[in-house]
Structures are given as structure tokens and as C-alpha cells.
Amino acid sequence: MKTKLTLVLAMVLTPAAFAEEMKGMDMKQSMPMDNMKMEQSDTEAQTAKATGTVRKIKQDKGSVTIAHGPVPELQWPAMVMGFKATVEQLEDLQEGDEIEFEFTSKGMNSTITSIKQL
Numbered sequence: 001m002k003t004k005l006t007l008v009l010a011m012v013l014t015p016a017a018f019a020e021e022m023k024g025m026d027m028k029q030s031m032p033m034d035n036m037k038m039e040q041s042d043t044e045a046q047t048a049k050a051t052g053t054v055r056k057i058k059q060d061k062g063s064v065t066i067a068h069g070p071v072p073e074l075q076w077p078a079m080v081m082g083f084k085a086t087v088e089q090l091e092d093l094q095e096g097d098e099i100e101f102e103f104t105s106k107g108m109n110s111t112i113t114s115i116k117q118l
Contacts (some may be wrong), residue, residue: 066082
């Protein structure tokens with residue numbers, strides 16, 4: 001009986017607990033994250049390269065959403081995510097552009113260091 005109660009509570013409480021965290025995520029993309037490395041310290045920034053497709057550009061927020069392929073350096077699967085970028089990096093981009101880019105990643109914050117259209 002205790003196991004069933006625990007399971008029922010987990011099923012009821014889990015969606016509410018993570019609903020806020022999931023806002024804005026593109027859930028149409030499959031994102032197996034069991035191998036993702038997320039334990040970076042605040043001082044440890046890693047640099048990586050990837051290719052992808054520009055999904056959304058927010059000039060006023062200094063960000064771009066990219067559907068990118070796997071990033072082996074960070075043990076990331078293919079996914080859709082947002083990156084910080086400068087106005088200059090964003091000015092020649094359009095939604096749908098195929099790109100190659102380099103970025104730094106500190107925990108959940110990723111910033112583009114260079115970007116070019118393919």
C-alpha cells in the first residue's frame with residue numbers, strides 16, 4: 001500500500017513541481033538528457049562547436065533559439081535551446097538559416113562566441 005501511495009503522490013506532485021521549469025521548452029523535440037553533463041562549477045566555462053538551424057531571433061533580448069545537433073564536447077544530445085548573442089552576431093541571421101557556431105557554456109548559460117551561415 002505504501003508503494004502505491006508513493007507512486008500516486010509522485011504522479012500528482014511531479015507535474016506541478018516542474019511546470020514552471022518546463023515553460024518555453026520545445027517539447028516536440030526528443031531530448032534524452034540522461035547523458036548530459038550539467039555539473040559545471042560557476043568558474044568552469046567550456047567551449048564547444050555545433051551546427052544547427054535558427055528557430056527564433058530576439059534582437060531586443062540578445063538571444064537566438066537554435067535547433068542544434070549533438071555536442072560531443074559537452075555530452076549534449078541534439079535539442080532546441082536558447083543562446084545569448086550580441087546584436088552584431090544576430091544582425092545578418094534569419095529564422096531558418098543553417099549555421100555553424102562556437103559557444104561557451106557555464107552550467108545552463110550558453111553564449112555564442114562566433115557564428116556563420118552555411
